[in-house]
Amino acid sequence: xxxxxxxxxxxxxxxxxxSFPDFPGCITAGSTLDEAAHMATEALxxxxxxxxxxxxxxxxxxxxxxxxxxxxxxxGVAVLVPVMxxxxxxxxxxxxxxxxxxxxxxxxxxxxxxxxxxxxxKALQAA
Numbered sequence: 769x770x771x772x773x774x775x776x777x778x779x780x781x782x783x784x785x786x787s788f789p790d791f792p793g794c795i796t797a798g799s800t801l802d803e804a805a806h807m808a809t810e811a812l813x814x815x816x817x818x819x820x821x822x823x824x825x826x827x828x829x830x831x832x833x834x835x836x837x838x839x840x841x842x843x844g845v846a847v848l849v850p851v852m853x854x855x856x857x858x859x860x861x862x863x864x865x866x867x868x869x870x871x872x873x874x875x876x877x878x879x880x881x882x883x884x885x886x887x888x889x890k891a892l893q894a895a
Contacts, residue, residue, distance in 0.1 A: 770850070770851055771829060771848045771849065771851075772790055772791070772829045772851065773830060773846050773848065774786045774808045774812070774849040775787050775841050775846060776846075783797040783798055784797060784801055784803075786807065786808040787844075788849070789830055789835045790827045790830050791812065791816075791827075794812060794815040796811035805847060805849075808847065808849045812851050813851045813852065817854075858881070
């Protein structure tokens with residue numbers, strides 16, 4: 769998991785906007801600060817996924833002091849935005865599961881591999 773810096777801006781008659789110094793052009797917003805933080809993670813995750821799909825290099829996270837030294841960021845507030853970067857190629861594996869568990873999985877998803885990968889990531893984050 770990587771953590772990037774998002775810059776939150778708020779004008780009097782606007783939502784909370786979030787931009788990402790390491791990813792020019794990637795922006796999002798939310799009507800509350802909590803919503804903006806949630807949308808920031810979604811926007812950045814999607815942006816990075818598209819970059820990976822296009823074969824673009826993903827930048828390393830910038831240093832907070834360097835980001836805040838930029839005059840364009842002076843009136844914003846820095847927030848840390850965690851993203852899971854999955855730029856590895858899938859590997860086929862053979863997994864044995866109880867048939868009733870497999871049936872439950874199939875009832876909630878059309879993509880077993882994605883479902884199992886997401887469940888594994890959540891379990892690893894909680895560990």
